Amino acid sequence: MNAETPDFIRATRTAYDTIADAYTEQFSDWAGIPLLDRVQINGFAELVREQGTGPVADVGSGPGHVTARLSALGLQVFGVDVSPRMVELARRAHPSLRFHVGSMTSLDLPAETLNGITALYSIIHVPDDHLPRAFAEFHRVLKPGAHALIGFQYEPGGGHLHLTERFGQEISLDYHWRTPDEVAEHLTEAGLQVIVRVLRETLNEEKYARAFLVARKPAQESVAGT
Structure with a gap:
């Protein structure tokens, strides 16, 4: 980790390294994802397949179970996560x-090489002043005409949560609850067209509602913007 790594990435990495084993034990089962959320992921995979072949990045891949599902659905997918321990556990479960270890604010990928991006419950750890850079990176690495699926928890008025403990472990981790309109505005400002918005209320013991946005990089674009 070099000296230029933002503080929030350092904190998020340390927190998830600390809780990775317990988190994976609880949240690594595809069947454990609510059906309504699985429908969004499955539908996105079909959309990507219709656009052609090419690599897809699951950004914030965690235990790797969504990455594995996307692979089973026929996508050429790989996972990216800020936590080395999460990456280690994902590799072990899905050899x-x-x-690989990486951050959505600085993807180690050439421009216009991805056929799709999923970022499920990972932008919630990115502060407001860094989110434009993350979405600019999505725009940079997506092929013209390719799509991104962004999933996140939200509160109607937005909000912020700082946790100092999870799974009985001491951590320092921030959560940013943005409204769907706020996230859509950031995507639009990054040059991505929001074409689908799916919102759902809380289920069972969930504390926060969920949103899924599908954004598309305009087909006529190129690296030079012509």
Whole structure:
């Protein structure tokens, strides 16, 4: 980790390294994802397949279970996560898939190489002043005409939460609850067209509502913007 790594990435990395084993034990089952959320992921995979072949990045891949599902649905997918321990556990659980350590604010990928991006419950740890950079990176690495699926928890008025403990472990981790309109505005400002918005209320013991946005990089764009 170099000296230029933002503080929030350092904190998020340390927190998830600390809780990775307990988190994976509780949240690594595809069947454990609510059906309404699985429908969004499955539908996105079909959308990506219709656009053609090419690599897809699951950004904030965690235990790797969504990455594995996308692979089973026929996508050429790899996982990216800020936590080395999460990456280690994902590789162990899914040895046939590729996972590497990285941040959505600085993707180690060439421009216009991805056929799709999923970022499920990972932008919630990115502060407001860094979110434009993350979405600019999504725009940079997506092929013209390719799509991104952004999933996140939200509160109607937005909000912020700082946790100092999770799974019985001491951590320092920030959560940013943005409204769907706020996230859509950031995507639009990054040059991505929001074409789908799906909102759902809380289920069972959930504390926060969920939103799924599908954004598309305009087909006529190129690296030079012509």
